[in-house]
Amino acid sequence: MTDKPSFGIDFGTSFSTAAWWNPKSGMPEVIRNEHGEEKTPSLVYCGTDGMLVGKAAADQLADSAHMSDEERRDVLSRTFQGIKRRLGENLSLALPDGAVVTPVELTAEILKRIKSSAEQQCFHERVSSVVLTHPVMFTQREKDRLAQAAELAGFVDVILVEEPVAAVLGYVCVPPERGVVTGMV
Numbered sequence: 001m002t003d004k005p006s007f008g009i010d011f012g013t014s015f016s017t018a019a020w021w022n023p024k025s026g027m028p029e030v031i032r033n034e035h036g037e038e039k040t041p042s043l044v045y046c047g048t049d050g051m052l053v054g055k056a057a058a059d060q061l062a063d064s065a066h067m068s069d070e071e072r073r074d075v076l077s078r079t080f081q082g083i084k085r086r087l088g089e090n091l092s093l094a095l096p097d098g099a100v101v102t103p104v105e106l107t108a109e110i111l112k113r114i115k116s117s118a119e120q121q122c123f124h125e126r127v128s129s130v131v132l133t134h135p136v137m138f139t140q141r142e143k144d145r146l147a148q149a150a151e152l153a154g155f156v157d158v159i160l161v162e163e164p165v166a167a168v169l170g171y172v173c174v175p176p177e178r179g180v181v182t183g184m185v
Contacts, residue, residue: 007031007123008131008166009114011107011146013084015039018114020122028170033117040114044106045079046095053113080106087138087145104145108152115153129157133166 006021017039018031033040035055045057052060057079064075077096086093086103093101111130119127134146143160150158161169 006131007118007127007129008133009111010133010163010166011084011110012042013082014042016042016110016114018118020118022122031114031118031122033114034120040110040117041081042083042110043079043081044083044109045075046099046101046106047078048097051109053109083107083110087142087149090145104149104152107146107149111150111153111155115155126154128155129159130155131159131161131166133161133163136162136164138162 007018008020009016009018019028020031021027022029030038032038033054037055040054041058043054043057043061045052045060047060051057060075061079064072067075074096080093080101080103083103083106087107090102090104093103093106095101111132115127115130119125130150132146132150134143138146147158147160
């Protein structure tokens with residue numbers, strides 16, 4: 001193992017999950033977000049006062065059910081999900097107030113939030129390296145944009161790994177005879 005913090009993120013279409021190699025246990029462990037959850041919704045709400053990520057964005061969306069039709073339309077037009085699917089085009093997404101965001105910027109917000117949880121809960125220092133998983137079918141353009149989002153999130157060293165390759169590496173590092181790793185999905 002290296003002295004660098006070992007940290008990985010599975011950036012998902014619906015949810016994102018992070019894990020780290022805990023040097024005390026010698027095992028990978030899921031990193032819980034600031035709400036104590038193992039999965040962070042891959043959801044961003046772009047409000048006039050800033051962005052809400054994960055559960056906060058989901059809560060804003062749920063609250064829209066109790067809003068007027070106009071307020072609900074505003075919330076819906078400012079909430080983005082399935083961002084991973086939009087990385088290939090990276091087209092500007094218009095907000096009701098005329099501002100624009102890109103899928104790379106939205107992805108960076110999700111990665112920043114996960115990075116912050118990891119730094120606070122596990123490493124107690126800034127983390128500059130990450131391993132990010134991506135689908136096998138990602139084009140080079142999508143991989144480049146995922147790496148760009150990671151850099152915008154504050155990562156300096158970014159390693160991209162195809163999801164099935166990451167699964168095999170996980171199996172090799174933690175073979176079944178060492179037991180089931182709880183929380184790993």
